[in-house]
Amino acid sequence: MRVAFYTLGCKLNQCESEALASSFGSQGFFLVSPAEQADIYVVNTCTVTSKSEQKARRIIRKFSRENPESLIVVTGCYAQMDPDVFHALGPRILVVSGDQKDRLLKLPVYLNESGCAAAAGMEDVRRALGMVSEGDTDRFSFDASSFSSHSRAYLKIQDGCDNRCSYCRVTLARGNSMSLNLDDVLQRALRLEEAGFDEIILTGINISQYSSGAYGLSGLVAELLSSTRRSRFRLSSLEPDYLFLKNLDVLGDPRVCPHFHIPVQSGDDGILRRMARRYDSARVREAFALLRSIKDDPFIAADIIVGFPGETEEAFTSTRDLIDELQPAALHVFPYSSRPGTAAAYFSDHVPERVTGLRTAELRTMSTSFHHEYLTRWSGRAEEVLVELPPSETHEGQGITGNYLRVLIPREPEIAHRKGSRYPARLELHDSGLRAIPLDFL
Numbered sequence: 001m002r003v004a005f006y007t008l009g010c011k012l013n014q015c016e017s018e019a020l021a022s023s024f025g026s027q028g029f030f031l032v033s034p035a036e037q038a039d040i041y042v043v044n045t046c047t048v049t050s051k052s053e054q055k056a057r058r059i060i061r062k063f064s065r066e067n068p069e070s071l072i073v074v075t076g077c078y079a080q081m082d083p084d085v086f087h088a089l090g091p092r093i094l095v096v097s098g099d100q101k102d103r104l105l106k107l108p109v110y111l112n113e114s115g116c117a118a119a120a121g122m123e124d125v126r127r128a129l130g131m132v133s134e135g136d137t138d139r140f141s142f143d144a145s146s147f148s149s150h151s152r153a154y155l156k157i158q159d160g161c162d163n164r165c166s167y168c169r170v171t172l173a174r175g176n177s178m179s180l181n182l183d184d185v186l187q188r189a190l191r192l193e194e195a196g197f198d199e200i201i202l203t204g205i206n207i208s209q210y211s212s213g214a215y216g217l218s219g220l221v222a223e224l225l226s227s228t229r230r231s232r233f234r235l236s237s238l239e240p241d242y243l244f245l246k247n248l249d250v251l252g253d254p255r256v257c258p259h260f261h262i263p264v265q266s267g268d269d270g271i272l273r274r275m276a277r278r279y280d281s282a283r284v285r286e287a288f289a290l291l292r293s294i295k296d297d298p299f300i301a302a303d304i305i306v307g308f309p310g311e312t313e314e315a316f317t318s319t320r321d322l323i324d325e326l327q328p329a330a331l332h333v334f335p336y337s338s339r340p341g342t343a344a345a346y347f348s349d350h351v352p353e354r355v356t357g358l359r360t361a362e363l364r365t366m367s368t369s370f371h372h373e374y375l376t377r378w379s380g381r382a383e384e385v386l387v388e389l390p391p392s393e394t395h396e397g398q399g400i401t402g403n404y405l406r407v408l409i410p411r412e413p414e415i416a417h418r419k420g421s422r423y424p425a426r427l428e429l430h431d432s433g434l435r436a437i438p439l440d441f442l
């Protein structure tokens with residue numbers, strides 16, 4: 001059978017989809033692109049914004065319309081929160097709630113054992129899911145040994161979140177914070193390194209809340225660095241209230257990527273309080289300064305929510321001024337989206353959609369400018385590049401630097417590039433973007 005995966009949302013969803021794909025692949029199923037015809041489509045959904053939910057519904061309708069004989073399995077956070085939504089989107093749709101997603105890891109085994117792997121119908125899959133529904137769920141069973149869509153490895157170390165931000169629906173879907181114990185993290189990281197992965201991405205809903213015995217996130221990173229030899233480590237989002245010096249010393253290690261993603265959300269203290277965030281704008285300034293003190297001009301990206309209820313012109317100006325002061329390398333700007341079940345859904349002082357659109361456009365323009373300035377600063381510098389797509393005789397390749405710069409890899413017949421390998425290069429900025437010239441070739 002041919003199986004395709006379509007993933008929306010965060011790196012944790014990507015990690016979990018890769019583990020599911022690895023499970024199906026190990027049982028002899030053919031993994032295909034979601035643009036191809038498949039017997040089973042697995043859609044891993046997100047509930048962060050109404051836009052992500054609309055996108056999920058749209059792709060499910062498309063798969064159902066274009067592949068009427070195919071089975072569509074819907075899972076993830078949106079499936080957890082609103083399972084009944086999906087049954088009207090097509091006749092062959094099965095919903096597996098987000099807290100039951102790990103059951104899908106065993107699905108290909110049961111389909112093989114029942115003799116249905118060649119042509120599974122709705123009832124076959126229902127029976128198989130029923131068979132794997134016994135026993136406790138395990139949110140950390142997503143342990144991929146191969147990654148069909150990425151040259152870098154994902155390692156899930158944490159799930160859920162103890163914060164209760166007034167706009168966030170993910171904590172309702174994922175629950176309280178849970179962490180994979182230290183020994184298991186180290187064992188999985190060693191296996192990934194031995195499998196040839198030169199970069200490991202530590203993922204979770206809020207990895208700043210990682211906790212295993214006496215170890216927090218910084219202690220975990222220190223143990224990973226001492227237990228492995230070669231792999232570099234990239235961290236997903238870090239909360240501003242975690243970024244104190246006592247937590248950051250270990251992040252200065254050369255094998256920790258100089259790339260950080262900070263969910264700032266607003267630069268106005270009043271809005272941050274309404275969001276139930278656990279910091280103020282002064283803490284954000286300190287966090288940026290600390291990251292820049294331990295790394296040489298790191299890539300720092302920031303999330304910003306625009307048009308949150310009560311965001312006056314003065315409050316937006318505070319956000320814009322903070323961003324102008326900090327000049328992050330990139331911004332991820334999200335128009336506020338009211339999410340059912342959250343505290344903010346009951347706030348009444350909404351910002352007009354037109355105003356939110358103008359503010360969003362202004363910040364995205366600033367982001368484009370900051371990003372170009374960052375690329376310009378790095379042009380001419382030497383950096384290690386991880387190969388994501390090796391160059392061929394007809395096309396340049398693609399890679400990524402430690403500080404998350406997307407680069408083109410030139411066609412050099414004298415140099416053989418392997419997907420997932422790293423090589424030292426000099427970065428050169430051209431109209432088409434950064435190119436990575438191998439130092440051995442200069």
